[in-house]
Amino acid sequence: MHSETPTACYDIPADRPGRGELPAEDGACLMEARKTRTAVVIPTYNEKDNIKKITAAIFGVLPQAHIVIVDDASGDGTGAIAERLKDKNARIHVIHRKGERGLGLAYIDGFKFVLEHLDSDYIFEMDADLSHDPRHLPEFLHYARDYDMVTGSRFINGGTVQKRSLWRATISRIARWSVNILTGMELTDVTTGFKCFQRPLLEAIDLDEIRSKGYAFQIELSRIAKDRGSSIKEMPIIFTERRAGHSKMSAQIILEAVFLVFRIITQKLLNRGA
Ligand SMILES: Nc1nc2c(ncn2[C@@H]2O[C@H](COP(=O)(O)OP(=O)(O)OP(=O)(O)O)[C@@H](O)[C@H]2O)c(=O)[nH]1
Ligand SMILES: [Mg+2]
Numbered sequence: 001m002h003s004e005t006p007t008a009c010y011d012i013p014a015d016r017p018g019r020g021e022l023p024a025e026d027g028a029c030l031m032e033a034r035k036t037r038t039a040v041v042i043p044t045y046n047e048k049d050n051i052k053k054i055t056a057a058i059f060g061v062l063p064q065a066h067i068v069i070v071d072d073a074s075g076d077g078t079g080a081i082a083e084r085l086k087d088k089n090a091r092i093h094v095i096h097r098k099g100e101r102g103l104g105l106a107y108i109d110g111f112k113f114v115l116e117h118l119d120s121d122y123i124f125e126m127d128a129d130l131s132h133d134p135r136h137l138p139e140f141l142h143y144a145r146d147y148d149m150v151t152g153s154r155f156i157n158g159g160t161v162q163k164r165s166l167w168r169a170t171i172s173r174i175a176r177w178s179v180n181i182l183t184g185m186e187l188t189d190v191t192t193g194f195k196c197f198q199r200p201l202l203e204a205i206d207l208d209e210i211r212s213k214g215y216a217f218q219i220e221l222s223r224i225a226k227d228r229g230s231s232i233k234e235m236p237i238i239f240t241e242r243r244a245g246h247s248k249m250s251a252q253i254i255l256e257a258v259f260l261v262f263r264i265i266t267q268k269l270l271n272r273g274a
Contacts, residue, residue: 176188
């Protein structure tokens with residue numbers, strides 16, 4: 001369910017230029033966001049320099065939120081730091097995953113934890129590396145009242161990518177074009193990991209059916225939401241390249257995304273033929 005009529009302070013003019021400032025300063029919207037029951041799921045793998053900063057920044061905006069850190073046995077001690085943060089704040093929860101590592105697998109465990117143990121009406125996914133600015137959270141929540149899924153886009157009007165290297169920008173552009181052309185997703189930012197879901201959407205999805213383990217998870221989840229006829233809102237975000245820690249991007253992760261695209265195409269053709 002969604003209404004096209006702007007309802008409050010975060011409505012963004014279509015011609016808004018790439019902006020350097022964030023809108024979370026709006027007191028009324030911030031107060032509104034702070035009344036929501038919200039959980040933020042953060043997957044971590046070797047994020048020792050970021051995990052404390054990102055949790056503090058989230059609580060700075062939404063003190064009532066629950067934060068679920070899903071760590072994949074990081075070798076740099078991220079899991080132990082997360083445990084210490086949890087001891088100081090009952091709203092922090094930590095899942096220590098063992099066995100096969102993967103961003104998608106971590107998100108699935110994080111979502112299941114929220115659905116099982118927390119009463120959150122809105123559930124976010126967000127990176128730990130400070131690329132996603134928590135000051136966007138109230139704006140997501142504003143839209144999430146009306147849309148099943150709100151997804152942050154770096155590439156629509158008003159969105160920006162700061163400090164991106166040329167090769168990352170090129171890979172990202174090729175990925176975006178091919179996924180959209182080949183699968184008909186019609187999203188400007190198919191691989192974004194900054195999203196907010198209404199609880200009923202995640203409850204309705206069979207999370208165990210998601211097969212992507214790496215970044216392809218983002219594409220697969222958006223695809224599932226779209227196939228279900230969910231209402232989706234893309235919202236501009238300011239994305240800043242990570243300053244600390246290392247990227248986990250690998251050839252294997254890119255290949256998985258390529259195979260997912262072909263899986264979606266095959267499925268579409270089979271459905272057409274049936
Ligand atoms: N639990 C878990 N988290 C992961 C895994 N791979 C990546 N992450 C986390 O997923 C988020 C996104 O990963 P990044 O490495 O930042 O990916 P990226 O944004 O494409 O790459 P950067 O250019 O380094 O920012 C971060 O919070 C990572 O710590 C994994 O295998 N397991
Ligand atoms: Mg990152």
